[in-house]
Amino acid sequence: MINEILSDQEMTRYCRQILLPACDIEGQEKLKQAKVLLIGVGGLGCAAAQYLGAAGIGELTLVDFDQVELSNLQRQILHATANIGDNKAQSGQQAIAAINPEIKVNIITTKLVGTSLYQAIERHDVVVDCCDNLATRVALNKVCFELKIPLISGAAIRMEGMVSCFDYHADSPCYQCFSHLFGEQQLSCMEAGVLSPIVGIIGSIQAAEAIKMLTGIGTTLVGRVLMADISTMSFREMKLNKSSKCIICNP
């Protein structure tokens, strides 16, 4: 029985996705069996989690130790005014449960470092990086490289954003190869500002790439960096090669 694991309810819920020849029942079943770890339930994370949850990722783990603030609500669309003061992972969990009660949403409300980060990543199939700082990005890349678990990396600030995917195959570049190119420019949204829809655009692209990575649909952004500038509404792409100087994937 090919559709044994999808209930009638699920067949109806996901029918527009199942209609896609590239996805089909088989793809939807893969999504149901998938476990995705999402780091950061802020602007990018809210958009990515909303689509991943609605699309039927069987198990979604939201990680955030931060609380919802009034100044987040302009762009962090899973959190409502009534959630101010609540933990972001918890608030995200409630919002996704309301959208799709068929899936399991776990939360981690503490900071993941060292062993706890390793153990969390180990029990998932894909990591979606929606964090807001370089130290976390670098740490995620290191563990994902060790475990060979794909990483979908996204960032947005002002009216600009970027996305890339890392699958850690022998010839593929890693996030460190990428950050090595740009050095350590670090500005936060608090300092530089951010226009609301850019986080939705980038977070949605991250969700699409995670779904593609899990189902084998299409071609992912492995070896490429997609850059968006919504002030001119232009999208550019940069080829990303494995760096011969990379301390993670090419020691």
Ligand SMILES: [Zn+2]
């Ligand atoms: Zn590398």
